[in-house]
Amino acid sequence: MLALLSRGRRYGYQLRQEFEASTGATWPLNIGQVYTTLSRMERDGLVEPGAADEQGRVVYTITEAGRTELARWFSTPVGQSDRPRDELVIKVAMAVASGEADVRAVIQAQRRATMRALQELNRAKRAEAAGAAQRLVLDSAIFKAEAEQRWLDHCEAVLKENNA
Incomplete structure (x- = not known):
């Protein structure tokens, strides 16, 4: 939100619309979340109403403190530990560890879902008259889906190797 406010004064609904437009609506933003975040940033002296x-x-x-925080955020790499847990990795690991699940079926179900998502993302990319920000978001999602497919291939290979 600070990045959007750095371009000029905005009200909450504008911030929501611009965020979703910039990210190709990949991450829908609840308007209540926008106002909660604005309140927190106001409390912290990053924005002022x-x-x-x-x-x-x-x-x-945006305030000067907000501009400083925005510059800090842009200049700080995102660490792997700053990202949420990967539910798929946990699911596959627990399927293997528990012995209660058909791990290959879990992998195949995910492969089909990921392939559908990849097809939808590619369609969206072709159909979008996307700006650079939207294209980068779609490209990131496509690359992640492709990487997930490669990881699922790897999982099957490891399982085959361990059962051989």
Whole structure:
């Protein structure tokens, strides 16, 4: 949100729309989450509310502290430990460890779902008159899906190797 506010004053709904437009609506944003985040950033001195516009919407501006935080965020790499747990990796590991699941069926079900997602992403990329930000988001999702397919291939190879 700070990145969007760095381009000028915005109210909450604008921030939501611009975020979703920039990310190709890959991560829908709840409007309540936007206002909760704005409140937290206001508390932390990163943004300040201005006078309401003609429609009664409070517009926010980024502060110098907000610009400093934004610059820090852009310059700090995202560490692997900063990302949420990968549910698929946990599911496959637990399927193997428990002995209660047909691990190959788990992998095949995921492979089909990932292939469908990959096809949808490629269709979206072809259909979108996407700007650079949207294209990069779609490309990232495509690369992750392709990597997931390769990892699923690897899982099957390891399972075959261990059962040989």
